[in-house]
Amino acid sequence: MRKIIERIEEEVKQAFVENGFDEKYGMVTVSNRPDLCQFQCNGALAAAKQYKTAPMNIAQPIVEQLKGNKKFKEITAIMPGFINITLSGEFLADYLNEMNQSDHFGCEKEANPKTIIIDYGGPNIAKPLHVGHMRSAIIGESIKRILRFMGNKVIGDAHLGDWGTQMGLVIAGLKQRKPDLVYFDESYEGEYPQEAPFTIAELEEIYPAASEYSKSNPEFREEAKHITYLLQNGHRGYTALWNHILNVSVTDLKKVYEKLGVTFDLWKKESDAQPYIPDMVQYFKDNNYARISEGALVVDVKEETDTKEIPPCMILKSDGATLYNTTDLATIVERMKLFSPDRIIYITDKRQELYFETVFRCARKTKLVSEDTVLNFIGFGTMNGKDGKPFKTREGGVMRLEHLIKSVTDEVYGKIIENRNMDQEEAKDVAEKVGIAALKYGDLSNQVSKDYIFDVERFTSFEGNTGPYILYTIVRIKSILTKYQELGKKLPDKSVILPAASTNEQNLMLSLAKFNEVIYTAYEETAPNRICQYIYELSDAFNSFYHETKIIAEEDDIRQASWITLITLVQSILMICIDLIGIEAPERM
Numbered sequence: 001m002r003k004i005i006e007r008i009e010e011e012v013k014q015a016f017v018e019n020g021f022d023e024k025y026g027m028v029t030v031s032n033r034p035d036l037c038q039f040q041c042n043g044a045l046a047a048a049k050q051y052k053t054a055p056m057n058i059a060q061p062i063v064e065q066l067k068g069n070k071k072f073k074e075i076t077a078i079m080p081g082f083i084n085i086t087l088s089g090e091f092l093a094d095y096l097n098e099m100n101q102s103d104h105f106g107c108e109k110e111a112n113p114k115t116i117i118i119d120y121g122g123p124n125i126a127k128p129l130h131v132g133h134m135r136s137a138i139i140g141e142s143i144k145r146i147l148r149f150m151g152n153k154v155i156g157d158a159h160l161g162d163w164g165t166q167m168g169l170v171i172a173g174l175k176q177r178k179p180d181l182v183y184f185d186e187s188y189e190g191e192y193p194q195e196a197p198f199t200i201a202e203l204e205e206i207y208p209a210a211s212e213y214s215k216s217n218p219e220f221r222e223e224a225k226h227i228t229y230l231l232q233n234g235h236r237g238y239t240a241l242w243n244h245i246l247n248v249s250v251t252d253l254k255k256v257y258e259k260l261g262v263t264f265d266l267w268k269k270e271s272d273a274q275p276y277i278p279d280m281v282q283y284f285k286d287n288n289y290a291r292i293s294e295g296a297l298v299v300d301v302k303e304e305t306d307t308k309e310i311p312p313c314m315i316l317k318s319d320g321a322t323l324y325n326t327t328d329l330a331t332i333v334e335r336m337k338l339f340s341p342d343r344i345i346y347i348t349d350k351r352q353e354l355y356f357e358t359v360f361r362c363a364r365k366t367k368l369v370s371e372d373t374v375l376n377f378i379g380f381g382t383m384n385g386k387d388g389k390p391f392k393t394r395e396g397g398v399m400r401l402e403h404l405i406k407s408v409t410d411e412v413y414g415k416i417i418e419n420r421n422m423d424q425e426e427a428k429d430v431a432e433k434v435g436i437a438a439l440k441y442g443d444l445s446n447q448v449s450k451d452y453i454f455d456v457e458r459f460t461s462f463e464g465n466t467g468p469y470i471l472y473t474i475v476r477i478k479s480i481l482t483k484y485q486e487l488g489k490k491l492p493d494k495s496v497i498l499p500a501a502s503t504n505e506q507n508l509m510l511s512l513a514k515f516n517e518v519i520y521t522a523y524e525e526t527a528p529n530r531i532c533q534y535i536y537e538l539s540d541a542f543n544s545f546y547h548e549t550k551i552i553a554e555e556d557d558i559r560q561a562s563w564i565t566l567i568t569l570v571q572s573i574l575m576i577c578i579d580l581i582g583i584e585a586p587e588r589m
């Protein structure tokens with residue numbers, strides 16, 4: 001289904017042509033003066049230059065011609081040559097009825113669906129999840145859903161960090177605590193136990209302690225490094241331990257992600273890419289892509305047009321060790337081999353931008369990807385505290401994600417218990433859903449690349465541009481629909497929306513009609529904030545309409561059926577949109 005703005009534009013363009021002007025001047029935009037009109041065309045001003053006449057001389061005859069058009073209620077030429085447009089109630093109602101009966105409410109799927117891998121989340125094994133991982137997970141989940149909604153084949157990969165020095169540190173830390181474990185007995189040749197020799201709570205304690213200890217103990221640091229080296233070269237005992245660490249961590253990670261409403265299709269790990277490294281290195285050498293620089297193997301990725309210094313991409317350190325780069329390049333090799341994606345999207349903190357630029361250039365130059373494989377980096381900003389600095393715990397440490405989630409759900413729980421008539425059990429349930437929505441919406445309503453301030457009170461408010469406000473709107477619609485059915489009335493069919501009876505209703509309808517356009521924009525820009533902005537606008541329009549309209553008390557059955565259909569449509573659109581940003585609505589709140 002074509003966008004409503006295109007349908008309007010088509011009429012205006014035709015009028016330009018019929019009056020002897022170029023079609024391009026008939027471009028229509030949403031009005032920036034909604035108090036005066038809904039849409040506008042400023043083309044006469046630009047056309048005036050080409051046709052060497054006053055803009056009004058162009059706008060006037062066009063407006064005259066369009067006055068009889070059934071799509072418009074009002075079309076006027078305003079000095080110095082703007083064309084102001086307000087749609088007719090019939091046209092808008094027809095558009096909504098058509099939308100209501102179309103697949104996906106008039107939102108057309110991608111004509112050429114693509115295979116897209118999204119690399120998001122990126123948690124590191126044995127380290128607790130922190131806020132940065134949360135942003136990646138929330139944003140990635142939403143982008144995945146948007147791309148999928150548009151008909152693409154999308155594969156979400158958690159890309160676990162399981163190969164770095166943190167593994168050596170954890171194992172060294174464990175050795176310090178429990179030196180008698182069989183994993184540390186070099187002469188042991190039997191099977192290792194199935195059961196992990198630690199709990200998740202212990203594991204989470206070991207890493208920070210070991211990391212701290214290594215700072216002041218060079219010997220320990222060296223040992224951890226050596227363990228990492230041995231692990232990466234297949235040491236039996238360490239490999240068995242590493243498997244335990246992996247299993248215990250992943251079980252825990254899955255719990256947190258589940259709370260957040262985040263799922264992955266793949267739980268691939270950095271280590272999965274390791275087998276691809278030797279051949280990749282050989283290939284780089286054989287094709288003269290790489291050179292030796294101070295003992296290290298590097299690929300130059302500088303380009304003449306660079307305005308900033310782009311360092312070479314290091315493939316092997318002088319001691320032969322591999323790096324984060326190497327793993328990412330080998331992961332590209334693996335992904336191309338397993339999935340032949342048309343596009344790979346990476347979502348991390350924007351501080352990794354230069355890093356990814358280097359990796360992408362290297363992958364292109366060395367032809368690890370085909371010419372038309374799209375590699376995208378989406379960098380997000382920092383979540384700050386109210387002081388404008390990166391968010392910290394009260395003690396100044398890194399806030400663990402679970403605690404952060406809990407602080408938000410607790411806040412919502414308090415509000416519900418205080419203001420609503422709900423038993424504790426239900427309140428707890430509702431608070432979980434609403435709390436997650438508050439957190440996710442508070443994040444996603446910002447442009448991804450921007451920093452934002454984490455403000456529990458604002459995020460959990462039931463008023464304003466917040467998750468709870470959107471959910472409350474949905475719950476309100478549900479309750480009207482329930483009341484309607486309790487009157488013994490059946491929900492009407494889909495084509496009975498009448499022209500608006502009030503300005504607020506007209507605004508609500510206009511807002512609904514923008515649905516497909518918003519989705520296309522969010523899709524093109526991979527921008528969940530576009531959806532948030534829209535559902536806020538739509539919820540607001542609904543609430544203004546709701547406050548002045550007595551839907552249930554309406555005596556005219558036809559009018560009432562029209563309203564019921566209209567608000568059912570609002571509900572459907574809101575439900576699709578919240579699903580795209582990864583939040584769920586409770587039954588009541």
Ligand code: ARG
Pocket residue numbers: 119121122123124159160161328346347348
């Ligand atoms: N584990 C990394 C981190 O914590 C993020 C991984 C991002 N993805 C990637 N392919 N490099 O920073």
